[in-house]
Amino acid sequence: MNKKILVTQSSMPPLDEYLELIKDIWNTRWLTNMGKYHKEFQAKLKEYLDTENIELFTNGHMALELSLQAMNFQRGRTEVITTPFTFASTTHAIIRNGLTPVFCDINPVDFTIDVTKIEELITDKTCAIMPVHVYGNVCNVDEIERIAKKYELKTIYDSAHTFGVRYKGVSTANFGDLSIFSFHATKVFHTIEGGAACFHDTKIGRKLYHLKNFGITGPETVDGIGANAKMNEFCAAMGICNLRHVDENISKRKLVYERYIDNFSNVDGLQLNKFSKDITPNYAYFPVIFDEKIFGSSRNEVFEQLAKNDIHVRKYFYPLTNSFECFHGMFDVSETPIALHISNRVLTLPIYSELSLDDVDRICEILLTCKK
Numbered sequence: 001m002n003k004k005i006l007v008t009q010s011s012m013p014p015l016d017e018y019l020e021l022i023k024d025i026w027n028t029r030w031l032t033n034m035g036k037y038h039k040e041f042q043a044k045l046k047e048y049l050d051t052e053n054i055e056l057f058t059n060g061h062m063a064l065e066l067s068l069q070a071m072n073f074q075r076g077r078t079e080v081i082t083t084p085f086t087f088a089s090t091t092h093a094i095i096r097n098g099l100t101p102v103f104c105d106i107n108p109v110d111f112t113i114d115v116t117k118i119e120e121l122i123t124d125k126t127c128a129i130m131p132v133h134v135y136g137n138v139c140n141v142d143e144i145e146r147i148a149k150k151y152e153l154k155t156i157y158d159s160a161h162t163f164g165v166r167y168k169g170v171s172t173a174n175f176g177d178l179s180i181f182s183f184h185a186t187k188v189f190h191t192i193e194g195g196a197a198c199f200h201d202t203k204i205g206r207k208l209y210h211l212k213n214f215g216i217t218g219p220e221t222v223d224g225i226g227a228n229a230k231m232n233e234f235c236a237a238m239g240i241c242n243l244r245h246v247d248e249n250i251s252k253r254k255l256v257y258e259r260y261i262d263n264f265s266n267v268d269g270l271q272l273n274k275f276s277k278d279i280t281p282n283y284a285y286f287p288v289i290f291d292e293k294i295f296g297s298s299r300n301e302v303f304e305q306l307a308k309n310d311i312h313v314r315k316y317f318y319p320l321t322n323s324f325e326c327f328h329g330m331f332d333v334s335e336t337p338i339a340l341h342i343s344n345r346v347l348t349l350p351i352y353s354e355l356s357l358d359d360v361d362r363i364c365e366i367l368l369t370c371k372k
């Protein structure tokens with residue numbers, strides 16, 4: 001029986017490295033509330049992500065949700081232009097702030113927001129654009145910046161997939177007014193659970209610092225309706241350890257990525273994710289779009305065939321966020337036809353640093369038994 005393969009596997013630092021840091025937490029009994037590892041990790045990340053300002057959070061979602069709150073949009077400016085081809089978090093962060101997502105379609109090449117369709121969605125209620133750097137592809141940041149300037153909109157990037165990714169040499173932490181990252185266990189780089197916001201305006205930074213701690217600004221003052229979203233010391237210590245190994249992990253992911261590309265290069269009916277020359281990738285995901293008419297099997301048939309062989313891939317992103325049950329009747333998926341098309345045909349295949357090339361070959365072999 002072949003071993004079970006999941007879509008991802010968390011990278012772990014050598015246990016000794018982690019224990020070494022954890023010992024200190026035992027000695028000091030400082031477990032959370034912006035302790036020494038929080039400060040150290042923040043400084044190291046600033047350097048790695050090549051950014052001026054960074055605030056750490058308990059997860060990527062709270063970074064996104066509190067960042068929107070920190071923007072303090074004018075009364076009546078309630079619409080945020082975004083895409084439905086994303087994780088639940090992006091759309092939820094908007095709605096949980098009492099704002100309204102206005103869904104823009106994606107482009108069929110790199111699955112990020114279709115910048116030619118943004119302007120027609122802008123109204124006098126629009127306050128921000130919240131694009132997503134899907135699968136580690138970088139949005140058309142130049143055009144988004146032009147539009148945001150012209151209409152005086154804020155730009156908040158969901159950069160959860162682009163840890164360490166650069167576009168024309170610039171770290172994705174630096175685009176827009178603010179970019180958030182997720183350090184969830186399943187991401188390229190993780191702190192078990194964790195996240196960060198990178199931004200230019202230090203006033204936003206002060207707000208975020210308070211908002212992640214209930215809005216408390218002094219021993220006897222609370223001047224914001226904040227949440228509890230602080231990164232604890234155990235997670236910060238994990239981040240410090242994982243950061244030492246992240247470049248090596250990304251190089252191993254690159255080998256997996258290239259092996260898939262080699263194995264699929266002559267197969268008709270598969271659309272692969274090729275990175276633009278301007279991007280230094282992190283190989284976060286390996287999406288494949290199936291064209292059933294040419295490939296001979298549907299996405300769902302391939303999914304089942306792999307599952308039968310104990311290979312568990314994901315239909316990521318399916319369903320679209322604008323078709324979630326919790327939003328029943330609120331949105332119309334037919335307004336984002338390309339996102340719908342891709343969402344119905346995509347699978348993301350296993351990719352992680354410890355995945356062997358033999359396992360990649362086996363996954364490809366089984367997948368190609370579906371080719372008719």
Ligand SMILES: *Cc1c(COP(=O)(O)O)cnc(C)c1O
Nearest residue numbers: 059060061087089160182183184
């Ligand atoms: C993972 C993810 C998030 C949320 O991050 P968490 O750290 O899990 O809260 C947000 N957006 C996207 C696109 C993600 O993939």
